[in-house]
Amino acid sequence: MQAEARQKHIENYLHKVEFASLEELATQVGASTSTVRRDVSMLEANGLVRRTHGGARLINPPSDEFTFSSRDTHQLSEKEAIGKACAELIRPNETVIMDAGTTVYHAARYLEPKSPQIITNSLPIANLFAAANKVELIVSGGVIYPRLGVLVGPLAVEAFSKIHADVAIMSAGGITLEGITNSHGLLIEIQHAMMRAAQRVIFCFDSSKLGRKSVSFLCDLEGIDTIVTDSGAPSDLVDALRNKGLEVIVAAP
Amino acid sequence: MQAEARQKHIENYLHKVEFASLEELATQVGASTSTVRRDVSMLEANGLVRRTHGGARLINPPSDEFTFSSRDTHQLSEKEAIGKACAELIRPNETVIMDAGTTVYHAARYLEPKSPQIITNSLPIANLFAAANKVELIVSGGVIYPRLGVLVGPLAVEAFSKIHADVAIMSAGGITLEGITNSHGLLIEIQHAMMRAAQRVIFCFDSSKLGRKSVSFLCDLEGIDTIVTDSGAPSDLVDALRNKGLEVIVAAP
DNA sequence: GCGCGACTTTGGTAGATTTTGGTAGATATT
């Protein structure tokens, strides 16, 4: 069988089964595991398929319904480290506002032992604590923004305008010395309200976001207290931020 | 089985049973408990699942009662039937308020094709539509009431006081000729607000709730338009309700 | 069409790496 035909065949087969071992694929196309391994690598380079130990799986299986990138292992360990470090900044029984975003989500997962009161507009975070009885969870109202599972709109802004919290744990699309930017304009007004409502403001950025600018300006560096990032952070920017009087925490992996 | 396939399998299995012991999972996927333990840890790192002593459970089960009834298929099919019949009462593009409760949840599952605008204080229902882009979903704010996944409190009441909807799909603990009662006093004020905000009010009761009284009085029969129940409903009560001018729909199984 | 060298693809192999299943001691649950 020709190389391209083989790869097409592999792709089709994966569409049916979602996962397959290399041996399985090898017998399917009548080639050796070495060859199939190479084929799968090529398909992966084209972004169609992902290799796993011992096999391959589709990138976008139809059954993968969670838009909130649950399977996105991209920089997972860094985000975990950030989340853990961030959770350590929270004192027991504090009232915590939590922004939407995967990095904040990971911080949320370490927060339960502090028995905090949590206020959020993120559906994934709400789900996380829905069954936890050590945590009092307040959900802002709003219209759901499908791709992110965030509640937005006037109801959400209003909810945050009315309350008061000890800390806000936030994230955004990018940070430079000029300020913080975000890619979703809809969220900006809500994030402003969150920051106004909180005494302390903590921002979580995985290192890929340091030095990056997104489309919409969110705020300058004045209003924020602490930044948590991972060890991939460029040290010159970290130093510059510290010189500006910000507390910068670099989470060990 | 491949690692990722195994994890997917575990995830799916947990979607069915909500909770499973490690041994159970190990036999399910044909691997050792060590391996399953590691898998579950990874799934937890991705935020899909939570580890517990001796097993794992889903982070966001649809709801306690719902999962129970997924084991009891008899009960399930009745609620399904009610849900289906109830969804048929909704016209395309209507604005629908949805109460919390398992029966209403089942109705929600059939609502997507009508591309409705949905307003709810139920976290399970919110999750159901979080990824659906035919549905505009508004979530009321509020404090989460852990056992039920409902948002309660002034924020929730206020949200429903401000809006206007075509229909409200409700449920409660029991109905008699004297009126409707509910077991969760906290919900009553919210349900009042929901009913006030809606032009038409539909109540879903599985037949076990007909003729039953719960602790707290919710409302009399004046303000409601339609009742949907299943074929197990006692016909004398159905007739009596119809004589009172209510539309009563008995869903075929 | 045939022969021939250059190039590509294939299947296989050795050593490195990852994953797996199991175990001992620590920890949690009853």
Add this chain to the structure above:
DNA sequence: AATATCTACCAAAATCTACCAAAGTCGCGC
């Protein structure tokens, strides 16, 4: 206190990477 489960580690098994030689393919002149 008794039991079950967890963590942290280890050795065995599976798989991966990187390489090699054989087979296949192509381009070209004749």
